[in-house]
């Protein structure tokens with residue numbers, strides 16, 4: 395595994411390294427596989443829990459009840475999300491059942507033993523190849539203190555558009571209980587454009603990559619009656635956004651997968667994901683730009699914020715006739731395309 399391997403290359407390498415673990419759980423009667431986005435590590439007899447939507451289908455916030463007699467879990471980059479996922483699966487495993495964790499050295503697999511030790515014993519590295527490893531442990535007799543999804547809900551307070559609100563969140567969601575400066579710039583830019591003809595808030599609005607729903611909440615404040623749709627690949631983000639924003643049509647979606655070909659919006663807003671894990675990844679940004687034009691109503695606009703070093707202007711000009719920078723700070727730029 396090279397540090398600059400693309401996300402897909404990473405998943406392919408990890409899936410190859412995981413083969414002995416896949417073979418081991420394939421011989422069990424009720425195995426569970428977690429975070430297998432390519433579907434390459436899931437034997438036919440295994441249940442699957444993916445938090446993110448993928449080709450395998452929509453995501454799930456929590457695994458089915460089980461009990462499971464073995465688990466294979468792809469390491470998550472986010473330690474808090476990984477800790478939560480391990481609690482969820484440990485609460486559904488038979489005592490003595492094996493767990494296999496697979497991931498790359500530069501993703502933190504070498505220190506997974508410390509997290510596993512809460513609920514697993516006899517932890518050892520089974521295999522090390524291609525700068526990845528498989529770590530195995532066995533479910534011990536410890537009680538899982540937070541076995542349910544709701545046990546992990548957090549709430550935080552911060553202001554959006556001068557209103558301080560309480561926000562529901564969960565481990566692994568964007569910005570970790572703080573208002574991201576990029577989102578803040580996008581919101582203040584939208585507000586400064588409100589009432590100007592160039593951006594309309596009276597036609598259906600889409601929040602692409604909504605996270606816990608911060609941009610949607612700002613739109614709802616500026617346009618209380620507008621029809622508002624929000625999409626995110628993470629099923630838990632969708633759950634949080636539904637709680638945080640009234641009258642939101644929130645859908646779990648890998649890029650455009652949950653938006654039908656006939657839906658159209660007057661405004662699409664986004665603070666798109668640019669980096670996943672260790673390597674730069676423009677796939678979602680590219681999918682957003684490629685799909686947005688055909689989802690806009692006549693005179694509709696895409697407004698997005700990106701870090702200023704990302705060469706987004708050229709990408710936007712490939713798809714849109716009019717591209718304009720509406721605002722910038724030392725770190726971010728807000729672009730409008732129509």
Ligand SMILES: C[S@@+](CC[C@H](N)C(=O)[O-])C[C@H]1O[C@@H](n2cnc3c(N)ncnc32)[C@H](O)[C@@H]1O
Pocket residue numbers: 568569574577602603604605606607608609625626627628631647648649650664665666667668678
């Ligand atoms: C930079 S965060 C922005 C979150 C939120 N809009 C905000 O401003 O706080 C990007 C969001 O895009 C979501 N995302 C990542 N990949 C995606 C994909 N393939 N399809 C849809 N959403 C995706 C992430 O889960 C994350 O919530």
